[in-house]
Structure formats: structure tokens, C-alpha cells
Amino acid sequence: MTDWTDPDAFAAALERAETKEKGNCFEDFAEGETVEHDPGLVLSRRGSELWAGQTLNYDPTYWRPSVAEARGYDAVPVHPDYLLACVMGASVGDLSEKGGYFLGRDDLRYHRPGVAPGTELRVESVVESKAESSSRPAYGIVTWETTGYDAATGDPLLSYTRTNMIPRREPIAADGEGANAGDSEDEEAERADADLPDELLAPEGGHFEDFREALARADGRDAAVAYRHERGRTIDDTTVAQLPLATLNTAKQHHNADAMADSPSGEIVAYGDVTRSIALGHARSDEQTLREVSCDDERFHDFVTVGDTVYGFTHVLDANDGDARNAGEVTFEHVAFNQRDEPVYSGTRTALVRKRA
Numbered sequence: 001m002t003d004w005t006d007p008d009a010f011a012a013a014l015e016r017a018e019t020k021e022k023g024n025c026f027e028d029f030a031e032g033e034t035v036e037h038d039p040g041l042v043l044s045r046r047g048s049e050l051w052a053g054q055t056l057n058y059d060p061t062y063w064r065p066s067v068a069e070a071r072g073y074d075a076v077p078v079h080p081d082y083l084l085a086c087v088m089g090a091s092v093g094d095l096s097e098k099g100g101y102f103l104g105r106d107d108l109r110y111h112r113p114g115v116a117p118g119t120e121l122r123v124e125s126v127v128e129s130k131a132e133s134s135s136r137p138a139y140g141i142v143t144w145e146t147t148g149y150d151a152a153t154g155d156p157l158l159s160y161t162r163t164n165m166i167p168r169r170e171p172i173a174a175d176g177e178g179a180n181a182g183d184s185e186d187e188e189a190e191r192a193d194a195d196l197p198d199e200l201l202a203p204e205g206g207h208f209e210d211f212r213e214a215l216a217r218a219d220g221r222d223a224a225v226a227y228r229h230e231r232g233r234t235i236d237d238t239t240v241a242q243l244p245l246a247t248l249n250t251a252k253q254h255h256n257a258d259a260m261a262d263s264p265s266g267e268i269v270a271y272g273d274v275t276r277s278i279a280l281g282h283a284r285s286d287e288q289t290l291r292e293v294s295c296d297d298e299r300f301h302d303f304v305t306v307g308d309t310v311y312g313f314t315h316v317l318d319a320n321d322g323d324a325r326n327a328g329e330v331t332f333e334h335v336a337f338n339q340r341d342e343p344v345y346s347g348t349r350t351a352l353v354r355k356r357a
């Protein structure tokens with residue numbers, strides 16, 4: 001009888017055995033195809049508190065019943081970043097588990113404010129487009145539109161389009177060699193001599209009026225309203241693996257150091273939405289946020305690995321006094337950066353920000 005655990009026999013068995021694959025390659029996606037994601041979870045207060053606590057998102061609306069009720073909710077809602085991670089997590093097995101990196105996201109929209117714990121999620125994606133990567137022959141680029149629904153009512157809760165690098169079964173011939181392969185010295189010099197305004201101004205406080213006043217101060221001068229946030233968060237075991245796994249995100253990039261040793265990053269990397277949520281947490285800690293409205297042009301620029309520290313930088317783009325009596329709409333550009341001051345994430349975000357009482 002074969003002793004399967006004999007080291008030589010077992011090595012030979014491993015060599016011969018087929019691997020039952022998980023996930024899909026670039027070639028497996030067809031434009032226009034709808035993918036119903038089987039995983040899905042019931043949103044929980046515990047999950048929301050774990051996500052928001054570890055990413056330094058401490059708005060009391062998402063923690064304290066008395067504050068949630070004063071702000072018009074029946075009960076403490078789940079944090080919007082946790083809701084986003086749960087929608088994306090359920091989609092990963094079908095869309096990106098194979099191993100491509102998350103490049104960016106557009107058109108993130110929150111369709112219902114204050115989603116309650118206990119809501120069962122149903123998640124669906126449509127393959128929007130596929131493109132070849134000219135610089136990385138082992139990968140293609142796929143964009144999907146994903147929507148998370150309340151499974152009981154069918155109401156959409158949140159939707160976005162996201163783009164990933166996705167491994168190909170068959171690499172193609174390529175004309176570039178990865179990062180900045182074709183840049184001339186002139187292009188490099190241009191990057192070093194970036195065209196920044198003379199003055200960067202910070203708002204006095206975090207209310208709507210503070211952002212509006214700071215924009216008025218900058219108006220007509222060579223100035224922008226832009227500032228950094230003091231807090232940093234070092235990526236550890238909890239943030240790199242526990243948070244994505246708690247939202248059913250099976251991407252090996254975040255928890256399989258062995259598989260990642262032989263990949264462009266060479267090691268496990270933080271889930272992009274953990275990096276993003278930490279940067280937004282830093283920004284929200286200096287802001288009187290009432291409610292999230294939307295995010296656009298979200299991009300992931302570089303890997304974040306265990307031991308890296310994520311900081312936040314905010315550039316205020318616009319402040320509009322809309323219909324709400326107690327809040328106005330502010331649009332920000334946020335940048336997450338590491339301990340070497342290198343940007344790792346950027347995106348624009350619109351939120352309703354409370355007015356001074």
C-alpha cells in the first residue's frame with residue numbers, strides 16, 4: 001500500500017495531482033455577462049465595529065444609539081466603509097480571487113443612508129469591459145459594475161465600478177516592461193517639478209462653514225485648501241488579513257504569504273479598502289461628517305505591506321450649500337500615503353458635513 005505521507009511519495013503525488021482551481025482568469029470573463037455572487041452575509045454591528053475600530057473611524061453615529069437616534073436613525077447603522085467591504089468581499093471569489101491587484105474604483109454611490117445591522121446582502125456584478133495590458137503580458141484589465149442589494153426587499157444599497165489586473169491563462173507578447181518603462185528624462189523632470197499652488201491653507205475647524213470659508217480665502221490667490229492629518233496606522237495582522245476575511249474576501253493577496261512570494265509584490269499586501277478606509281478615517285476625524293454621498297476616481301498607486309504606516313492628506317475641492325438646513329455638501333480629494341511619503345491611494349469623495357449649530 002502506498003504510504004502517502006512518505007516524503008518522496010508525497011512529493012511525487014503533489015507533482016502529479018491536479019489542483020482544483022478557484023476564481024476566474026481574464027479569458028473567463030465576457031463583456032455584458034452578469035455574475036450572481038453566491039457568498040453574502042448578514043450585516044452585523046460587531047463586524048461594523050471591528051472594521052471601523054481598526055481603521056480609526058470613530059464617528060459616534062456608528063457607535064452610540066443616542067447619537068444615531070438624534071441624527072434620525074432608528075438604530076445604530078453599520079459604517080458605510082464596512083458595508084462597502086461586505087459588498088466587495090462577496091464578489092471577490094468570482095471576480096478577483098485569481099490574483100490580480102485592485103487598480104481603482106469609480107462611481108461609488110450609497111443608495112440608502114443608514115443601513116441597519118441584520119440586513120441580508122445579495123451581491124451581483126456585470127462585466128463592463130476587458131482590455132489587454134500592454135506593459136504586463138501575464139495580466140489583463142477587467143472592469144465590473146457591482147451592486148449590493150437588501151436581499152429581503154431587493155432595494156439597491158450601494159453600487160460602484162471597479163478595475164483589477166487579472167491573470168491570463170496565456171500571457172501575450174508585450175511592448176513595455178512595467179513601471180514607467182517608457183518615460184523620458186523630460187517626463188521624470190516634469191514629475192519632480194510638480195505644479196503646486198504657492199500656499200496650502202487649512203480650514204479652521206471641521207464644519208461646513210469652515211470648508212466654505214477656507215475655499216473663499218484661497219479664491220483669487222495662488223492657493224489651495226489642502227492639509228495632512230496627524231494620525232497614522234501601521235498595517236498589522238489584523239488589518240492585513242482579519243478585516244478582509246471577516247467580509248468574506250478570499251483574495252490570496254491578503255492572507256497567503258506563500259503564494260504571494262512569487263508575485264509582483266513579493267509578499268502579502270493590504271486590501272485596498274483597508275488602506276482607503278484608514279485614510280478616510282483620518283480625514284473624517286478632522287470633519288463633522290453627517291453622511292457619505294459618493295466617491296469617484298479611486299486609484300491604488302502602490303503596494304501597502306505589513307509594517308507600512310498609512311497617513312492621510314486632504315485637498316478640499318468644493319463646498320455647496322444645498323437643500324439641507326443642518327449640513328452642506330463638501331467634495332474632497334483624499335490621498336493615503338506611506339512612511340516614505342509615497343501616495344498609495346487617491347480618490348474624490350463627497351459627504352454632507354454638518355453646519356455649526
Ligand SMILES: C/C(=C\C(=O)O)C(=O)SCCNC(=O)CCNC(=O)[C@H](O)C(C)(C)COP(=O)(O)OP(=O)(O)OC[C@H]1O[C@@H](n2cnc3c(N)ncnc32)[C@H](O)[C@@H]1OP(=O)(O)O
Nearest residue numbers: 096101102103104133134135179251271272300301302303
Ligand atoms: C486584490 C485586492 C482586492 C480584491 O480584488 O480582492 C486588493 O485590494 S490588492 C491591494 C490594492 N492594490 C494594490 O496594492 C495595487 C497598487 N498598484 C500598483 O502597485 C501598481 O499599479 C501595479 C504594480 C499593480 C502595476 O504597476 P505598473 O506596472 O506601473 O502599471 P500601471 O500603469 O499602474 O497599471 C497597469 C496597467 O493597468 C492600467 N490601469 C491602471 N489603473 C487603471 C484603471 N483604474 N482603469 C483602467 N486601467 C488601469 C494601466 O493603464 C496599465 O495598462 P497598460 O499595461 O496597458 O499600460
